[in-house]
Amino acid sequence: MSSVATAGEKTAGHTLGHEGEDTGLWSWITTVDHKRIAIMYFVTATVFFFIGGIKAMIIRVQLWNPEQSLISPELYNQLFTMHGTTMIFLVAMPMAVAFFNYLVPLQIGARDVAFPRLNALSYWIFLFGGIYLTSSFLFQAAPHAAWTGYATLTSAQYSPGFNTDFWFIGLSILGIASIAGGVNFITTIVNMRAPGMKMMRMPLFTWMTFVTSFLLITAIPIISVALIFLGFDRLFGAVFFDPSMGGDPVLWQHLFWLFGHPEVYILILPAFGVISDVIPTFSRKPLFGYPIVVYAGILIGFIGWGVWSHHMFTVGLGPIADSFFVAATMIIAIPTGVKIFNWIATMWGGSVRFTTAMLFSVGLLAVFTVGGLSGIMHASAPVNLQQHDTYFVVAHFHYVIVGGAMMGLWAGLYYWFPKVSGRFLNETLGKWHFWTTMVGFNLTFFPMHFSGLFGMPRRIYTYSADLNVDIYNQLATIGAFIFAISAVIMVWNIVKSWRSGERAGPNPWDAPHLEWSIPSPPHHYNFPELPTVQSREPLWNDGERESIQAVTMKEVETEPVMPNPSFWPIVLAFSITLSWALVMTGIWWVIALGIIPVFVSTLMWALEPAFPEGSGH
Amino acid sequence: MRATLLRYSPGLLLLTLVLSGCGVEYPQSSISPHSDFAHIIHGLYTTIFWWTMLILAVVWVLLTWVIIKYRAKPDDPKPKQIRGHLGLEIGWTVGPAIIVVLIAIPTIQAVFATQQPVSEDAMLVEVTGERFWWEFHYPEYGITTANELWLEKDRPVNLRLASSDVIHSFWVPKLGGKRDLNPTVAVREGEEPSYNWLFFTPEVAGHFYGQCAEFCGESHAFMLMRVNVAEPDDFAAWTESWQASPGALAEVQDPDEEGRDAGLAIQAAQDGEIDETPLVAEGREAFLNQATCGACHAIEGTHAQGDRGPNLTLFGTRRTLAAGIMENNQENLVEWIRDPWRFKPAAAMPGTDYDMEGTAGFWPATALSDEQLEAVAAYLLSLK
Amino acid sequence: MAQAAVAGEHATNTGISNWKVGFWTFLASECLFFGTLISTYMVYKGTALVGPYPEEIFSVITTTVSTTVLLFSSLAMVLALDQVQKANKKAAIGWLFAVIAMGGIFLVMEFQSYLKYIDYGLTLTSSTFGSSYYVLTGTHKVHVLFGMIWMGILAWRLHKDRIPPAKSEQVEIAGLYWHFVDIIWIVIFTLVYLIP
Structure with a gap:
């Protein structure tokens, strides 16, 4: 520990902009540095988190009393549709990608991701796609057919106007960013590990990034095709989902959930990765059953492909299909349970420090389990027939997405913030953040189990006073506001600590992985020289730590050559967004013209050298 | 942390018990079974509930124990570096696997049990979902009604579910699970279109609440329904009242049919020659001949034979109005006919002073005066 | 099209360049993309309410010819790569033009078929067959x-x-891409045109 502390003092002068590094706006726009891209992802996702959160607040106020009409049903439908779409595509996914970006190269000992410019492109597409989607509110034409966009509600007949166009085009744009990101991280992890960093020595977070990336590149194309079908139906009169012409609306549901269920694991696996790194660090014990936890993650990724129709038990697929998907869904509960027991076993016999990061990890175990178990309830098809599309399900998926995915990412925020900024997040504010989250979150979503069981369907603008579910809705509304306060505390903590937080050394938590072997914040080239790894917890083995730090903490005379900054990613991202937005016109030659800027900027990108001339690349 | 978590878990259980306690009526409760179908589901739910509570208890107890016991102390030595234990891994794989199998077996049995068409004497009802109301057609009795489904106690029913626009979902929680009403996919000549079904036997007479459970657009929240499960005698009386339709009276006075002047009917009513109030007669006239309500609505025995809106025969017997959203009385009915979109935006019905223009097509404003509104409402409520 | 871009490092763990690994990954993604399109076509097979139906309009002979042309373009692609590796610039350019030409012939033949089908009344909007096929x-x-x-x-x-x-x-x-597009066509040809 003492060696780490000295090293920390030596590098305490580092702030985000290292000496000699450009920090102006242009440098951010043209950056291809995975760490800066990660920060932009995080900040953007946090902004969208507030945008999505405000929508939830309005929804909760509208549901305070039965038969209330503070806003119009149409606006309500837009709000809940965009709340879901925003939180999934513009918050949970990019927030996880922020962590992928910052940490994967550091954890495997690489200087950047495999395709730095492509990485920047992913970010800018996400940003422009998000702005495009959100801008629909300015035209009072926000998507209004729920985040699942079931046919035939999205058809030109039942959703005239631009609302659904914004939705299918926005998601198409965002899909490009996700596929590019998936390709990038798979290549990075397959190809760019430091010497000795075997697959089975990688930190769990990198492992889960790897599995998630596979889910991204395989799941996103399916929704893309479904969205293309929808676009052809809406704009050019195709009949994919038109029952009067023999098109089957249920096909949409199959395609959507074929994407949608892997998507659930895209959301949760990164969080599992985070806490698999956090829990060992703060228990001062290696992860219990490392290979089992890895294989369980892979298994979840695989079986995740065979369970999509458990979202469709009410659709009428027949008893044989129902039984198959019941069985597959039940099976997937097993590896998830195994993971939870392994995390508990990791803490067992340890010396557990309850930092905020650890509180969020333990909090995740406590509340995610609730969400997992309510999931088992509606995995049972007949029970599902009662619970499907009720607030019981709303409670369930918020328990797994907020109580799982988001809590995991917040654990990661407190854990890795010192690495990013060189400063700790304030622990007192952190504990306020955690406890307001726990209280607010549970108060919001736990009562929804009851309103659901007592017959309140989801996606309803208001409910009859006869149902007697007002009390549960009022509790939820109060909880939602407490939860909102927790989010404000989080942002306040980040802003405050970024400026004046307590300084952190390279390895303030005494953590075992490679990212903690370099200064906090890291140099823009990460590693002066690439270290050689000999075990799963390289920094916990005295000899290995010294040999690694001898390399990673070295002051270098000439910095390693890094890729050129480039403004083509932002130009190409803008062109792609523009060309998709032109699809809204429904005029084929306008759409064709829109491809020209995409083509030109792709070409310019391809011809621009990725590295400085003469650098030997 | 330690103390709070300890308080937390029993607190939640307590909350569960208090909140689900007696004293409050939950008319749409999914855990209060009143049919064979609902009983099967509820039994299964109860089984799974206790299994999941067991798992939750194990996880939370372990977690609490770890939090208390292994909290770091200042002079802690480096913990023993344990990397895993095969026996434990097998244990907590096999253990949950057994529970999962124990849940899956009754689940799959229930899946098959609840998707079998029931016996020969079952009553067929064809349910059609429309934005934003329900049509119920009884082929056996030639009855077409809306929003209030009549069933006979202890008589199995087969509901054939279809939609004419977007996907809806039929859900009356006390009588069982929900099932989607999919738009009927057109098929080639000679092929049978496929439908969804619900099979159950209501076991208790009474009024049950139901609601569309699949988001279907702007007024999805206002697509409610009621189910009247009637004793066999009452049910028979209800079907018979359809045979002796109130239209018989209307038939005589229907100007199109008999060539009589509508004014004569009103006069006759005033003179006490017919057994109805002048207001009702005036309402009939407005309904049938002035506001052309009959283009969309049907009333048996009159020339109002529209099939785009709810069938209004025996409308006066219905408890609720506009698909369960309010009590069926004169006052509400007047306001509803005056301005349907105030209660149910995007409903396929014009107001007195605005046209209906939407996904369902176009229909001009009814242009009914205040007096006519009162009269039409009185007429409709007289249909018993 | 830029060269290997491992930041500061040429050796990769697999010995295969990032570009190639990345591109294979992208092709995996494309497989799912076409898989979904093809599955949809198969699901909708036989559901068209009105004609023309596939068996009435597809000419296996014409399509076989265009398929063969596309197959041979893959051969030209292989030869182009070979010539690039042997630094035969002119020959390489020649073979690349052969690829482009054969791709062009394929497209022209296919568009002629499109025109013929539209003549028969099969359009994007005419039936589930038309939508999923086009x-x-x-x-x-x-x-x-x-x-x-x-x-x-x-x-x-x-x-x-x-x-x-x-x-x-x-x-x-680029060759990987071209072969992939070619293989996808073989699958489409088999499932759409050959299997009745």
Whole structure:
């Protein structure tokens, strides 16, 4: 520990902009540095988190009393549709990608991701796609057919106007960013590990990034095709989902959930990765059953492909299909349970420090389990027939997405913030953040189990006073506001600590992985020289730590050559967004013209050298 | 942390018990079974509930124990570096696997049990979902009604579910699970279109609440329904009242049919020659001949034979109005006919002073005066 | 089309360049993309309410010819790569033009078929068969067109001496793409045209 502390003092002068590094706006726009891209992802996702959160607040106020009409049903439908779409595509996914970006190269000992410019492109597409989607509110034409966009509600007949166009085009744009990101991280992890960093020595977070990336590149194309079908139906009169012409609306549901269920694991696996790194660090014990936890993650990724129709038990697929998907869904509960027991076993016999990061990890175990178990309830098809599309399900998926995915990412925020900024997040504010989250979150979503069981369907603008579910809705509304306060505390903590937080050394938590072997914040080239790894917890083995730090903490005379900054990613991202937005016109030659800027900027990108001339690349 | 978590878990259980306690009526409760179908589901739910509570208890107890016991102390030595234990891994794989199998077996049995068409004497009802109301057609009795489904106690029913626009979902929680009403996919000549079904036997007479459970657009929240499960005698009386339709009276006075002047009917009513109030007669006239309500609505025995809106025969017997959203009385009915979109935006019905223009097509404003509104409402409520 | 871009490091764990690993990953993604399109076509097979039906309009002979042309373009692609690696610039450019030409013939033949089908009354809007057929094959044609443009850029770069044998991987990856598009067509040809 003492060696780490000295090293920390030596590098305490580092702030985000290292000496000699450009920090102006242009440098951010043209950056291809995975760490800066990660920060932009995080900040953007946090902004969208507030945008999505405000929508939830309005929804909760509208549901305070039965038969209330503070806003119009149409606006309500837009709000809940965009709340879901925003939180999934513009918050949970990019927030996880922020962590992928910052940490994967550091954890495997690489200087950047495999395709730095492509990485920047992913970010800018996400940003422009998000702005495009959100801008629909300015035209009072926000998507209004729920985040699942079931046919035939999205058809030109039942959703005239631009609302659904914004939705299918926005998601198409965002899909490009996700596929590019998936390709990038798979290549990075397959190809760019430091010497000795075997697959089975990688930190769990990198492992889960790897599995998630596979889910991204395989799941996103399916929704893309479904969205293309929808676009052809809406704009050019195709009949994919038109029952009067023999098109089957249920096909949409199959395609959507074929994407949608892997998507659930895209959301949760990164969080599992985070806490698999956090829990060992703060228990001062290696992860219990490392290979089992890895294989369980892979298994979840695989079986995740065979369970999509458990979202469709009410659709009428027949008893044989129902039984198959019941069985597959039940099976997937097993590896998830195994993971939870392994995390508990990791803490067992340890010396557990309850930092905020650890509180969020333990909090995740406590509340995610609730969400997992309510999931088992509606995995049972007949029970599902009662619970499907009720607030019981709303409670369930918020328990797994907020109580799982988001809590995991917040654990990661407190854990890795010192690495990013060189400063700790304030622990007192952190504990306020955690406890307001726990209280607010549970108060919001736990009562929804009851309103659901007592017959309140989801996606309803208001409910009859006869149902007697007002009390549960009022509790939820109060909880939602407490939860909102927790989010404000989080942002306040980040802003405050970024400026004046307590300084952190390279390895303030005494953590075992490679990212903690370099200064906090890291140099823009990460590693002066690439270290050689000999075990799963390289920094916990005295000899290995010294040999690694001898390399990673070295002051270098000439910095390693890094890729050129480039403004083509932002130009190409803008062109792609523009060309998709032109699809809204429904005029084929306008759409064709829109491809020209995409083509030109792709070409310019391809011809621009990725590295400085003469650098030997 | 330690103390709070300890308080937390029993607190939640307590909350569960208090909140689900007696004293409050939950008319749409999914855990209060009143049919064979609902009983099967509820039994299964109860089984799974206790299994999941067991798992939750194990996880939370372990977690609490770890939090208390292994909290770091200042002079802690480096913990023993344990990397895993095969026996434990097998244990907590096999253990949950057994529970999962124990849940899956009754689940799959229930899946098959609840998707079998029931016996020969079952009553067929064809349910059609429309934005934003329900049509119920009884082929056996030639009855077409809306929003209030009549069933006979202890008589199995087969509901054939279809939609004419977007996907809806039929859900009356006390009588069982929900099932989607999919738009009927057109098929080639000679092929049978496929439908969804619900099979159950209501076991208790009474009024049950139901609601569309699949988001279907702007007024999805206002697509409610009621189910009247009637004793066999009452049910028979209800079907018979359809045979002796109130239209018989209307038939005589229907100007199109008999060539009589509508004014004569009103006069006759005033003179006490017919057994109805002048207001009702005036309402009939407005309904049938002035506001052309009959283009969309049907009333048996009159020339109002529209099939785009709810069938209004025996409308006066219905408890609720506009698909369960309010009590069926004169006052509400007047306001509803005056301005349907105030209660149910995007409903396929014009107001007195605005046209209906939407996904369902176009229909001009009814242009009914205040007096006519009162009269039409009185007429409709007289249909018993 | 830029060269290997491992930041500060040439050796990769697999010994395969990032570009190739990344491109294979992208093709995996494309498999799911076409898989979904093809599955949809198969699901909708036999559901068209009105004609023309597939068996009435597809001419296996014409399609076999266009398929063969596309197959041979893959051969030309292999030869182009071979010539790039052997630093035979002119021959390489020649073979790339052969790829483009054969791709062009394929597209022209297919568009002629489209015109014929439209004449018979099969359009994007006429039936589930029309919708799923045109979107599936149209997406494939866009891929062919994109490949042709890519080959054109490669030929131009070869002409400007930008692709020495050491950088032949640029052509190799374009070749991967072209073969992939070709294989997808074989699958489409088999499932859509051959199986009744």
